[in-house]
Amino acid sequence: MRWRLRGKVVVVTGASSGIGRVTAVAFARQGAAVVLVARRAAALEAVAEECRAHEVPALAMPADVTDEEAVREVARSTVERLGRLDVWVNNAGVTLWGRVEEVPMEDFRRVLETNFLGYVHGARAALPHFREQGRGVLVNNASMLSVVAEPYAGAYVAAKHAVLGFASSLRQELALDGLARQIRVCSAMPATIDTPLFQHGGNYSGRRAKAMRPVYPPERVARTLVNLARWPRREVFVGPAARMLAWQWRMAPALTERLTAWMADQDQLERHRLVPADDGNLFAPVDDGDTADGGWGGRRGQARRRVLAAAVAGAGLLGATATALRRPRGDRWS
Amino acid sequence: MELTSRWTAAAGTLVHSRAGGDAGPPLVLVHGLGVASPYWERTAAALAPWFRVHAPDLPGFGHTIGPREALDVHQLAEALADWMRTADAWPAVVVGNSMGCQITVDLAVCHPELVRRAVLVGPTIDRTAPGALSQVFRLVRNGFREPPRQFWIVARDYARAGLGRVLRTFLAAMAEPTESWYPRVSAPTLVVRGERDALVTAEWAARVTNALPHGGLVTLRGAAHTANQAAPEALARVVRVFAEEQSAEPAGGTP
Structure with a gap:
């Protein structure tokens, strides 16, 4: 089977917090042996303990994904x-x-190195073993930011776009080798996920960053990543908001681009809380914050949305039934 | 006695095994075609007080992921040997069932230092039947003689292995000339046959015993092909007595 x-x-990078942490535990729950990679050894060991509770081997291997030799x-x-x-x-x-023109270039470069080249290093490390x-x-x-964009996150958007293109190119190379069925490359594109990414990031915008709504819980992404390992698909969205925004972008790109810019300006960065410039966890990991969720209310938001959707659907069903069962008033021909 | 799941990196994969017992010499239970460690559970629990019992899932079966191509008998024996060395489960009393007997014989001939004694429960392939199809008929007939609970345990493990792998491994077992290996088994070997076994006839069991240099035959009452399912306590008793014997010649008979 x-x-x-x-x-x-299964190897999971970025497993010390956020999506990586929840994904590692989800794989362990399925009975897979997990190897955890991140910079913080102590946080990694805590996640490994959580995985071992599911009676599978779990190894913590601290490493920085920007170091290709370490990843190999x-x-x-x-x-x-x-x-x-x-x-x-x-x-x-x-x-x-921060704005493209204002963030320090080395911070910009660091985001590309971690988010894009880190993935390239991972691919180059895993592929020889897959081939064997x-x-x-x-x-x-x-991320959904692989196919849409938002302001104040130029480096992140660029890196995520690069990941999607790189994955596609890699898939093509494997197809030419006749290995399209044996070695699969999949990309997941989640919407806003409730993780500590927002507060841990470098911030030169002067405004405090928050998760742009709607926010989804990290468990949703973990479920998708686990299912991609079982039934690989090329590209998958996580969260209806991601799919809808991507569709809007395709249908009316210029309009959606401007609308998304306005939405991000309203909801991604706070107006009333100003923070000093900081490079966050770009060059060194932050001490605290090895939680799975970032405190942005992803689970609560999802539950609220589901209740609302069910209520609307229920009301609609009730209305439709009432209309269908209405007694006909009098004769049409009279 | 309680059995626990262990994972060992061996044979080029991550091997799952059920293990129990912390005292005594190592004892390895080798499963047959398509099945895996679950159907050894009761026998293993009965043996655990006296041995360090291991029931590995061979690559491609049970929870152990195997290569895309099905392994043949010799390759499975090599995988078992690699696992036994890595898990430090040697020199062991190796107990095989059905195709597991063929694997055990291969192991005893190619890696004699790993096998202290061997027990062959229902040694396939019984060549008194003309061909592959008749083996299948016999298997079906035998199925009706097995305890009902066995069906679901076996069916689940067959599903895990996948039909393709089961069929290809069956063909490999049919092609394996185990009969020519029996005379080369130097370890004392006990052949155990369930009285109601439809797959392996009494005549074949006797022929195997005679071909082995140090062979003995025991018949278990009320058991069919998988005696470990039908009569786990009786089988455990037989294995224990055989393993603890001082002389090289095993005593035969019907307990």
Whole structure:
């Protein structure tokens, strides 16, 4: 059975917090052995403990994804200690708020190195092992910002766009090698997810960053990433808001571009709370904040939206039923 | 006694095994075609007080991911040998069932240092049947003689392995000339046959025992092909007595 995960070995980068953490535990729950990669060894070990509670091997391998040799060493070490490497989840990511012209160039470069080149390093590390095994899945946690854009996050948007293009190109190379069915490359494009990414990012905008609504819980992305490992698909959105925005962008690009700019200016950065410039976790990890969610109310928001949708659907059903059952008033011909 | 799941990196994959018992010599239970460690659960629990029992899932079966191509008997034996060395489960009393007997014999001939003693429960392939199709008929007939609970355990493991792998491994088992290997098994070997086994006839069991240099035959009452399912306590008793024997010649008979 191709799609079962028990006994498979999965590497998750960026596993110390946010989506990576929840995804690692989700894979462990499915019975896969997990290897966790991030910069903070202590936080990583805590996540590994959580995974081991599901009776699977869990190894913490601290590394910085911008270091290609370290990433290759993770892959080598995984195969040496666990015997195989089946799924590589590229997920480690940082963000940077501020205008393109104002953010320091080295911070801009650092975002591209982590979010894009980090994924390239992961692919280059995992592929030789996939080729040797004759099977493997590379899962890239991209973003809806791979296909749409927002202001004040130039580097992040560029890196996510790059990931999607790179994944596509890689898929083409594998197809030419005749390995399209054996080695799969998948990209997930989540909407706004409730993680500490927003508050951990570098910020030169002067305004405090927050999660732009609607916000989804990280469990939703974890479920998608796990399902991509089982039933690989090319590109998948996570969260209806992502799909809808991408569709609007395709239908009316110029208008949607300006609307998204206005929405981000309203809801992504706060007007009333000003913060000093800071490079966040770009060059060194922050001490606190190894939680899965970022405190942005993703679960609550999702629950509220579902109740609202159910209420509207229920009311609509009630109205339709009432209309259908209405007694006909008098004879038409009279 | 409680069994726990272990994961060991061996044979180029991550091998899942059920293990129990913390005292005594190592004992390895080798499953047959399509099945995996679950159907050894009761026998393993009965043996755990006296041995360090291991029931690995061979690559492609149970929870152990295997390569895309199905492994043949010799490759499965090599995988088992690699796992035994890595998991430090040797020199062991190796107990095989059905195709597991073929794997055990291969292991005993190619890696004699790993096998202290061997127990072959229902040694396939019984060549008194003319061909592959008749083996299948016998298997179906035997199915009606097995305890009903076995069906679901076996069906689930067959589904895990996948029909393609099961069929290809069956053909590999049919092609394997295990009969020519029996005379080369140097370890003391006990052949156990369930009285009601439809897949392996009494005549074949006797022929196997005679071909083995140090062979003995035991018949279990009330059991069919998978005696470990039908009579786990009786099988455990037989294995324990055989493993603890001092002499090289195993005593045969019907307990």
